[in-house]
Amino acid sequence: MEEITKHAKLNADNILEHSVGSSTEEGKNDVADMTLPLSRKLIKSFFLFEAISILRAGLEWLLASAVFAFLRLLARNRLAPFPRSAECSNCEECKSAKNLEECGEKLVSFCVSVLRDHFQVCTLIGRDLVRSLHELVLVPEFQGLWKDLILARNVDICRVVTPGWCTALSISPEMETQLLFLMNNVKWGSQKRYQLWFARKHLMVPGGEERIPDIVRFICCGYLPTNEVIQSGVIARWAVIGWLLTSCSKGYIVANAKLALFYDWLFFDETKGNVMNIEPAMLLMLNSISQYVDITNMLLEFLFLLIENYEVRRKEAIEQSVRCAFTVLVKKGVLPSLELLTCCEKLSPLLRQKLVAFLSSTTPVAAVEACLKPINEVSKAAELKKRVCSN
Numbered sequence: 001m002e003e004i005t006k007h008a009k010l011n012a013d014n015i016l017e018h019s020v021g022s023s024t025e026e027g028k029n030d031v032a033d034m035t036l037p038l039s040r041k042l043i044k045s046f047f048l049f050e051a052i053s054i055l056r057a058g059l060e061w062l063l064a065s066a067v068f069a070f071l072r073l074l075a076r077n078r079l080a081p082f083p084r085s086a087e088c089s090n091c092e093e094c095k096s097a098k099n100l101e102e103c104g105e106k107l108v109s110f111c112v113s114v115l116r117d118h119f120q121v122c123t124l125i126g127r128d129l130v131r132s133l134h135e136l137v138l139v140p141e142f143q144g145l146w147k148d149l150i151l152a153r154n155v156d157i158c159r160v161v162t163p164g165w166c167t168a169l170s171i172s173p174e175m176e177t178q179l180l181f182l183m184n185n186v187k188w189g190s191q192k193r194y195q196l197w198f199a200r201k202h203l204m205v206p207g208g209e210e211r212i213p214d215i216v217r218f219i220c221c222g223y224l225p226t227n228e229v230i231q232s233g234v235i236a237r238w239a240v241i242g243w244l245l246t247s248c249s250k251g252y253i254v255a256n257a258k259l260a261l262f263y264d265w266l267f268f269d270e271t272k273g274n275v276m277n278i279e280p281a282m283l284l285m286l287n288s289i290s291q292y293v294d295i296t297n298m299l300l301e302f303l304f305l306l307i308e309n310y311e312v313r314r315k316e317a318i319e320q321s322v323r324c325a326f327t328v329l330v331k332k333g334v335l336p337s338l339e340l341l342t343c344c345e346k347l348s349p350l351l352r353q354k355l356v357a358f359l360s361s362t363t364p365v366a367a368v369e370a371c372l373k374p375i376n377e378v379s380k381a382a383e384l385k386k387r388v389c390s391n
Contacts, residue, residue, distance in 0.1 A: 126162035
């Protein structure tokens, strides 16, 4: 790592990514041990020299990458110290707890120090910096950071789209390889055995589910399929995300995964945003209507909860961003008309009413009337909806 910094090697991001991934994988089934090899290999390397040395070498992205990788590691593992007996300090359990506590302190110290001293560099992470710090806001050191730096600047940070390479840092290289294989090569109807294989390897282990929100972010932002791939009959991104959501057994992980799915909607700007980042959520809602309408209802309900509660002071701006996301999805041809949702009789009537009112800014009475119109009175585009909802 020292040589990388001295000579400004251009492939240092790959080395960092694979170092983080391999260190995580070494932990096997022990969530606590996931962090220990990382502390030995990477934290020590970054503390061998000051952050300014990295910046002088022109490796701003390396410093931002390290901060983001460590923040996601902290958010997933919740590095709280294990309880230790007052009478015992030499057993293996106590030693492990002490090592874990020291590792957590080093991670927190490194992240807080770099964020305070080189905040502008860390904004290269984009809006997922705010998402990560939200999850760590109860950690005392991050509470102070949030009040001092983030509160006044989170609006500007959230306007910056998180780059795809950044989301790849929050999953292991092995996960990335297998996910890309699934979405590039596995045909519809053949995906179940590959999904089971992936789940047994990465999700059905202690701490495995905690990775699902980061996997969802990677699928939305880190992998953008070409038109050739989309038309080749392989399993789509939205279907993989739907499978991941139904694989969650813990409520807070489901909530974090849905937030990861809709996060770009909350700050979407047509001039800066990429429709491919918001496409999976829409296609998942649309394609679940025929057989899994509960998923569509769940996602729509969660989206409205986010609009109402995610950041109350910026509610109007978030509403405008979400409306823009819906509009751009139609404009870009992801779906022919929003009437596929607003006029679908399988959806919850209350959600249909809220959606129509939200999109049209009409009164509740007008929204109800719009929802109750027969499909053939709405428009020709709604005929496609009729076929989708009647299957």
